Amino acid sequence: MDAIEALKKRRSVRDYADRPIAKKVLEEIIDCARFAPTACNVQPWEFVVVTEREALEKIARLCNYGKFIAEAGACVLVLCEDTKYYLEDGAAATENILLAAAHFGIGSCWVAGDKKPYCKDILKLAGAPAKYKLVSVLALGYPKSAGEFRLADKRPLKELLHWEKF
Numbered sequence: 001m002d003a004i005e006a007l008k009k010r011r012s013v014r015d016y017a018d019r020p021i022a023k024k025v026l027e028e029i030i031d032c033a034r035f036a037p038t039a040c041n042v043q044p045w046e047f048v049v050v051t052e053r054e055a056l057e058k059i060a061r062l063c064n065y066g067k068f069i070a071e072a073g074a075c076v077l078v079l080c081e082d083t084k085y086y087l088e089d090g091a092a093a094t095e096n097i098l099l100a101a102a103h104f105g106i107g108s109c110w111v112a113g114d115k116k117p118y119c120k121d122i123l124k125l126a127g128a129p130a131k132y133k134l135v136s137v138l139a140l141g142y143p144k145s146a147g148e149f150r151l152a153d154k155r156p157l158k159e160l161l162h163w164e165k166f
């Protein structure tokens, strides 16, 4: 899948087939994350990949809108050091992960993240040192049905594109 196709076809998938994701594929997905841009190239991130079912279930219980993580093939925790632009940097890496997953035919869903009261609990579960913030929690899994890669309602280009001035 080329880049344009991946970013236009990616849609949040919350229903996963009972099929593990190969470690090599997960490694390749995280490898794509580290190529995201960061302010001053500080690369403040760390990525925790969780695949053990019990741990996935624990994360799912903590995320009020992420119960489907319990059935995911993997969950990636995007952590960043508390730098000035940690949120932008971590969000850029997050999007790379979602797009790389789409390339491999793996569905994904971005689950917040930074502003949630459960952040501390997930960071503790991950064994992260105190200086890290939790930018995003990403559920990954092969979609249960091919239909999950649907065309979602998106605002039309002509409504939001402004040439030269707003």
Ligand SMILES: Cc1cc2nc3c(=O)[nH]c(=O)nc-3n(C[C@H](O)[C@H](O)[C@H](O)COP(=O)(O)O)c2cc1C
Pocket (backbone or CB within 6 Å): 010, 011, 012, 013, 014, 065, 066, 109, 110, 111, 112, 113, 152
């Ligand atoms: C910062 C952020 C937080 C999100 N948190 C959740 C969440 O907690 N649970 C969830 O099911 N989806 C979550 N989403 C996914 C959005 O609901 C989804 O991206 C949006 O509805 C657009 O659909 P699409 O991803 O298929 O294009 C989140 C997305 C972002 C960017």
